[in-house]
Amino acid sequence: MQRIPAHPQASENVDPRLSAPEVPPLHTRPSLAWVTVDIVDASVVDVWTAILAIGAFLVLNRWHGKLTVLYVVLGCGLIGAALKLTVL
Helix, strand or coil, X not given: CCCCCCCHHHCCCCCHHHCCCCCCCXXXXXXXXHHHHHHHHHHCCCHHHHHHHXXXXXXXXXXCCCCHHHHHHHHHHHXXXXXXXXXX
C-alpha cells in the first residue's frame, strides 16, 4: 500500500525552490531600529547628506500626499546637485 503525504511539501518529488523560505525565529532577526541605524550609518557620509536626510524625514512626516515621496526625492536631488556644483 502506498503512503500519501498529508502535505505536498512532505513529498520527495516537490521542487525545493517552490517551498516557502525558512523564517528565522523572532529573537534571531534584527529589529527595525537596528536595520534603520545600519542604513543611516551606511548612507550618511557627510554633514550635507545628514541635513538632507533630516529634512526629508521631517517633510515626509509632515505631509502625507500621494506625490510627497516623489517631491522629496526630486528636491533632495536638486539640492544635492546644487551643493555639488557650489560647495562640494
